[in-house]
Every structure is written in structure tokens, then in C-alpha cells.
Amino acid sequence: MVEPASHADSTQLSANSSPGVFVGRQREMAGLRTVLDEAISGQGRLVMLTGEPGIGKTRVAQELAGAAESQGMRVFWGRCYEGLGAPPFWPWVQPIREYVRQADPETLRSEMGPGAADIAAIIPEVMAKLPGLEEPPQLDPDQARFRYFDSIATFLKNSAASKPLALVLDDLHWADRSSLHLLEFLVKEMVTTRLLVIGTYRDLELTRQHPLEESLAQLVREPVFHRYSLQGLDPEDTRRLIEDASQGVPAQGVVAAIHSHTEGNPFFLAEVIRLLTDSPEAQALETGDVSQLAIPTGVREVIGRRLNRLSDSCNQMLSAASVAGREFEFALLRELLPQSSEDQLLEAIDEALWARLIGEVEGGRERYQFSHALVQQTLVEELSVSRRSRLHARIAQWLETRHEHGASEHAAEMAYHFGEAISVIEEGVGAEKLVHYSLLAGEQALASFAYAEALDFFERALAIKENQLADEETAALLFGLGRAQIGTLKVDQLDEAVATLGRAFDYYAGVSDIDRAVAVVSFAGYEMSRHAGMRELIARALELVQSGTLQEGRLLSRYGQALSDLGRENHDEVQEVLDRALEIARREGDVACEMRTLASMATIATSRLSYSEGLDRSLEAISLADQIHDPRTEVQARYHVVTVQTTNGDLEGAKRQASPMLEAAEKLRDRFWLVSALWKNEIVSRLGGEWGSARELAERGLTIAPEYTNLMADYAILEYETGRQPEAAASLERLRANIRRTIDYGTTAMVIGVGARITGDISLLETAQSLAETVLKTPTARLLDIGRARTGLSLSAVMRGDAPAAEENYAAMESRKDTMIFWAISAGRLLGLLSQTMGKENQAMEHFEDALAFCRKVGYRPELAWTCHDYADALLRSKGSGPQVISLLDESLDISTELGMRPLAEKVTVLQESASSSPVRRPSLPDGLTQREAEVLRLVAAGKTDREIADELMIAPRTATTHVGNILSKTSSSNRAETASYATRQGLA
DSSP states (O other): OOOOOOOSSOOBOOGGGOOSOOOOOHHHHHHHHHHHHHHHTTOOEEEEEEESTTSSHHHHHHHHHHHHHHTTOEEEEEEOOSSSOSOTTHHHHHHHHHHHHHSOHHHHHHHHGGGHHHHHTTOTHHHHHSTTOOOOOOOOHHHHHHHHHHHHHHHHHHHHHHSOEEEEEEOGGGOOHHHHHHHHHHHHHOTTSSEEEEEEEEGGGOOTTOHHHHHHHHHTTSTTEEEEEOOOOOHHHHHHHHHHHHTSOOOTTHHHHHHHHHTTOHHHHHHHHHHHHTSGGGGHHHHOOOTTSOOOSSHHHHHHHHHHTSOHHHHHHHHHHHHHOSEEEHHHHHHHOTTSOHHHHHHHHHHHHHTTSEEEOTTOTTEEEESSHHHHHHHHHHSOHHHHHHHHHHHHHHHHHHTTTOGGGGHHHHHHHHHHTTTTSOTTHHHHHHHHHHHHHHHHHHHTTOHHHHHHHHHHHHHHTTTSOOOHHHHHHHHHHHHHHHHHSOGGGHHHHHHHHHHHHHHHHHTTOHHHHHHHHHTOOTTGGGSHHHHHHHHHHHHHSOTTSHHHHHHHHHHHHHHGGGOGGGHHHHHHHHHHHHHHHHHHTOHHHHHHHHHHHHHHHHHTTOHHHHHHHHHHHHHTTTTSOOHHHHHHHHHHHHHHHHHHTOHHHHHHHHHHHHHHHHHHOOHHHHHHHHHHHHHHHHHTTOHHHHHHHHHHHHHHOTTOHHHHHHHHHHHHHTTOHHHHHHHHHHHHHTOOSHHHHHHHHHHHHHHHHHHOOOTTHHHHHHHHHHHHTOTTOOHHHHHHHHHHHHHHHHHHTOHHHHHHHHHHHGGGTTSEETTTEEHHHHHHHHHHHHTOHHHHHHHHHHHHHHHHHHTOHHHHHHHHHHHHHHHHHHHOOOHHHHHHHHHHHHHHHHHTOHHHHHHHHHHHHHHHTSSSOOOOOGGGOOHHHHHHHHHHHTTOOHHHHHHHHTOOHHHHHHHHHHHHHHTTOSSHHHHHHHHHHTTOO
């Protein structure tokens, strides 16, 4: 099997475009065809073909691609290149660009949807095909990259939905890190798509630190992942390959000799066979005498012998072209070989094409590529360092002249070649060029969300300027590096990014370039602006701008948000800052600044638990959404409306806000706000007992942001409620491992307390108490942080029966009456449990009654079921069994059974057994009716329908129907009218 050159320029491959005979690989192809069938049927698949150089990875990919196309799949190719010259996302740009060229505008617009503008930032052909696209919003680097990845994934999923789609990504061992991150993102989204991604890579190239090795560690966990490690062909397949190439039967011993020396590597085999069949030594295939052939043991020797048969001019041309990379242009050859005429170069090209050492690039104007990367590498390494450096210099200068008016698009390529040529270019000039084009390439990479590549460009340029006085170019590099660091560093490493941005700010402030200094601090988004270092930079920027200007108003809006993390003591300062920002925004008529400031005010109000103010400010901000397109601020405002409404008990109102919030977040595709919107929608579903919807939303959010604390916490509660204890415990462990901020301590303590109350497992209560006390000792802790910690301490006190601790926490939580405390437990139930622990029975009963009324009014069915249980338990302990206890337990069991709340249902059953053995007898009801059936009977007699009964008793309609059926049977009634008469006779109406 010969591994041919793959198409480099994203060409669509047909079944007939795989050159050469395909030999062997029966086992691998059988498995790959199964994978192909699965992908076509709607089970997305990622196939990785791996092996040593020349083993046939690309050829197998071509064969699979041909099979895919024969079954109706569209197939597009992308290739990675060695070195720094290729733009970020190049293996993705090639196939998508070709797809765009072939698609009609309306179909393309439909498939790309709102993400078209994001994709156009990387692939300009989209803008040409779909003019008038709306500019995407400015986002933090991490959020912008997520938005771009989501746009690409959504486009590919939509495209595959209309017709199955296959993408081949060749030579992934040379892929840039951003391309690999995009692949990691896509595989999580393609489980139920008709999408097949085929990747090839050399396993020998990988070390533990190699970017692809890191990506593979993530990819291998995904259910769509399949890997095939290709080995050499066996002797029989080697014989077939020789027969096909020589059109004859090889002599005895030749097959064994060739197979032994090549170990069945298809590329090595092809080179050796071509050498033998094209040389005077070809008779050896007939005579069987191979002893004098000195068949090479390495491919470089084989390639060398093929090159030796070419003319000097052809070898000279190939050597020069190899420095340019895997691909090269004819026009570049004329620059590198000025002593050769155009005819001489064309003859050399024809000779190399005939020898199949290069091939023409489809769609490329006089562009060629080497048939295999090993051919190009062999040629490059045969050149001396001095020769290579000078060729790099001439390539760089040619590129600079050729792309004088489009330098940014080719800056990465120019930076690479100037960097390789720095030792031979006029002193100082090479360094200047490298810095200049690295800056352009870095900015281009930032615009393409390729933050890892941007980091490389900026760091390389700054290393050149390390011992020089800072200038405007240095500051620009630092600003770029800071933004790249925000996009690549982990949260606990962001001090480094802030320090870098601080150096850029210092320069601009020092030279009184106020606009650029302000731009440095204005770059930070919602999360980044809360970093202590950024807060200080914003404060310094405020000292530079004129008082009362719109510039000051915009900075104050950010500063107020930043100050909110300093804790309770700075409330007046925060309020003053934001009031000033709002005044300037309204005076200057800047609706965008006004909306952002109102949303910041809502954020701070809700963090102080001032829910009424938070609601008012949020609704004011939302009212401005019709005047200004700012989806991020709209999502932020709706987020706080949902927070207040779920807290105050307006489930229907929360639903009305949660849905458009998620819709706006999906259009925005800011990672932080999308996950936040998913979390709020999950809360709304969970509080209403819609477990399936809640779990789907939570899992979707955790796929996007596994480290999102709030969602991890709520997911753990969801799993506890539904009896999935191993999953809940795993979620709690991830939550504990992810503690970083003050609020994380309180949240984790709260979840441990909720879990203990549901399961009865008190083994982690000491941990919860320690986490919560850490929050209480933190001077900068917000009321929000303290509230969650107090909730955890309260539940811990209840589970331990600690009366003094219960009394202390009751005093702290009493003001939260008639609310849902942090989506975890109703205040009435928590206060009732605390009162019960304190020994204040009457007070406990009052709180439980308040909780019942609150949950029934709102529709929080799971919380209602728990309240019924806890209230019945308190009554049973203090007064023994009775009608109210029986009724509460029946109601709790109805809801918990219907919703699948197994832990609660088991607890209710235990209490029912205890109630039945109590000396206080159940009320006597005729014909074996239960207390709940008696309640349903009363409502039937009142003329209520099953749905109306369900609404009044907070049960599902089907549960009400079941109760009515049981009543008809027990009372021997034929219809509802007879049942009503029965109720009247028995005094139950």
C-alpha cells in the first residue's frame, strides 16, 4: 500500500481520487466501515489513525473517505504543517473554506446561524458569501474563544443534519494548540450528529509534553473516540504490492528481502519498489539476486537515491522549495533561483512532477506540494544552516514585498521566516522585522481566538526586546501578551496576566496616552474586572481621565462592579461609584453605559441579599434592551431577576425570564453567561420537580464548564434528591476539589448539609462546619457568601442535634422568612428544623405551616414534599399520630413517589409505620379510604376536574386520576355524580 500525498488545500475528495493500489488493511477497514455506518446513522464518530511516518495513515484515510463519499457523505480535507508559518486553525480553515465556496448563500446562512460573524473572523470567504453580518460582541478571551468554538460546532452539526459530513484532519502532530482545543470542544458536541472526523498523526512524534498528547488524554474519554494504530504490511501484502508495481511475479526471496529491510512500511516499500523498477537494477526482481542491491534500511537513503536520478537543476529547485515548507509557489522559485530562467524552472517542475516527488495543489494557482513530508524534511536537512538561513531571508523578503497591503494575513509566515533568518539579515533589521510581524501575527491570532499561538508570537518578540528601553511597540506587545495570557492561563494563574497588563498600562500612563491606558483596563470583562490587580488598574485609570466625562462614567461602571468583591464594609463607596456612573450615563445619553451600570447595581444588590432593589435595577436594565443591543448585559440583568423570583417564590415569573435569558445567552455564546443561564434554568426546573429537564441542563452546562461551582453544587443536590448517591458523592468531591473563592467554601458547606439531610450521612459535617467557619472569619466575605455558609451550619446543627448552634443560626437566618434560601431549602422549613432542635415545638409548627403555604403557593413540589415529611415528623415526635400527620405523610409520599424521590419516599414509609403503631388511632374513614383519598373525594363532590384537583393538592393530573379511580372502586360508584352523593351521605363533602 502506497501512502500518497493528501490534498492540502481543503479539496473535496472523491472515491476515485485515492491514487495507487490499496493493499491489505482488511481488519482495520472492516472496523472503520462499521464506524462509518454509525456516523451516517447519527452517532458522531472521531477516528484517529496513528503510526510511524510512511505507515499509510493518509492512504487509509483516503480509502475511508472514498467509502464515505460513496455512501452520500460530503468529504473535506484539512492538513497541518510543521513550523510556525501556518495560520492558527489552519486544518479547520481549509475544509470550512472549501465548504463555504461550494455552498449557496441561503443554505450557508441557515447552517451557520448567528455564528456566521464569528466564523467570518477566521474565514473571510464567509463575509463575501454573506454580506452585512452583524459584528460579534467584544468578550473576554476565554469567552470569545468559547463563542467561536460553539459557532464552528453548531455550523458543522447543522451541516451534517442536512447531509452527512466527514472531515479529514491530516498530520495532527503538527497541529497548533488552538486547533486541538477546537477538536476537544467538537467531540463533546457531536455524539448525536451525522458527523465523522478522521485524524491522522505520527505517534513517534509525541512526548508527554506534546500538545496532541495532552489533547488525546481528553479525547480518549469521549464515547465517540476510536483509535487505529497501523502496523507494517505482512509479506503477502508486500508481494501483491510488488506484483502490481512491476507487472510481474517477483523472484523467490525478493519479497522476503524487501519486507525484511522495510518492515512492511508502505511508504518505504513504495520507494524501494519504484527505485528497483525505474533503475538498471530492475532485473533483480526477475533473477532474485538482491544481494548487490543494498536495499536501504531507512527511507532517507531511498529518497536520496531517487533524488540522485534527477538533474542538478531539479535538485536545486527542490532544495530551495523545501525551505518554504510543504507547499510552495512557482513565483517564489523565481525569486530564490534568479539564475534560472522561467523555462528552466518549468522543466525542473515537470521533472519533479514526473518523478512524483511533488504534486500540483488543486485550486492553487501555480502552487505545488511535496508528495510526502519526509521528502521535504530530507531536502531541508541536507542544506547547511547558513544556506537555510539565507533562503529563509529571501523568502521573508519576497513575502513582505508580495503582501505589502495584506501583511496581517501573512504575518505568521513572515515572522517565522524572519525568525529563522535573523542571523544573516543586516544587524538590527532582522530583529525589527521579527518583532513587527510577530506583533501583527499575535494580534491576528487574538482576533482568531488562537490564544496559545498569540502567546508564542508575543513572547518571542518580547524576548528580542528584553534589554531595550520600553517603547510603544513594547507596550503593544505587552497588551497583546496580557490578553493572550487571560485566554490561556488557569484562574489561579491570572496574577501573571494582570502583571503583564499592568506593565502596558504603566507605559501608556507614563507617556500620557490616556486612550490606550483606558483601553488596557476596559478590556477586562465581568469576571476579570473583579481581580484585585485589575481593580487597582481601573482605579489608576480613573485618576487619568477628566471628571464628568463619558470615559469616566464607563470606568466607574466597571469599578463599582470590581469593588463589590471587597465585602460588606465598602457598601457606601460602591453605591456612590455606581450612582455617579449612572448619573453620567444618563446625562450623556449613553444607553449602553446606563444599562451596564444598572446591571452592576443589580449584581451588587443581590449579593447583599437586597432582593427588592436587585429586582428593580434588573428590570430597569431589561427595559433598555430595546434601545441598545447588548446581549451580555441583558443576560446579566435577567439572571438577577430569576435569582430574586426563585428566592421570593415566583416560579412562573422565573420561568418567563429564564427562557429568554438562555436564548440571549446562546446567541451571545459568552461561556460564563451561557453556563450561568443554563444553571438558572436548571434551578427553575429542579424546584418544580422536572428532574429530566434539570439534569439535561446541568449536564450541558458542566460539559461546557466542568469547574462551574454553582452548577456542580446544584447537580449534586439533584442527584441526592433522586437517589443517585454515587453520582452525588462524585459531584460533591469535584466541588470540594474546586474550592478557590470565598463563595465556594460556603456553597460546599451548604451542599454537604443538604446531602446529609437527604441521606442521613453525617460523616462530612465536620468538613462542612470548617468550610463555613472559614467564610465567617473572612473580612471580605459578602452577605451572599455568609448566607450560604450559615445554611450549611444550620443543617449541620440540625443533623447533630446541637441546640446552642441551632439557636445561633436561627438568629442569623430568621430574616429570610418566606423565601427559598439559595435554591436549597425553604426558609420556613429550615427555621422549623432549627426551632425543633432548640426544643421550641410551637415555634417549629408555625414555621412549618409557613413553609407549607409558601411551597403550595409557589409550586415548589419537591420542597413541599420534604416540608410535609419534616412537619409530620415534628408532630409525631411531640404529639403522636393523628389525622394531620397521616395527611402530611400521604401528601409527601404522593409527591415523592410520583417524582422519583426515592430517599424521601423511603423516609416517609418509615414514618408511616411509626405513625400506624402510635397509640393515637387514625381517623375512621369508611370503605378503607385513605386520608388523601378523602381529600380528593371532597373536591370531586365540589365539582372539581382531575386537573383542578391536581392543582389544588399540588399533585400531578395522572396522580389525581389514579386517586379518583380508587375512590370509584372503593365506594362502588359508577361515575362522579354517584361519588358526590356518597361523600354527602358519609359527611365527607
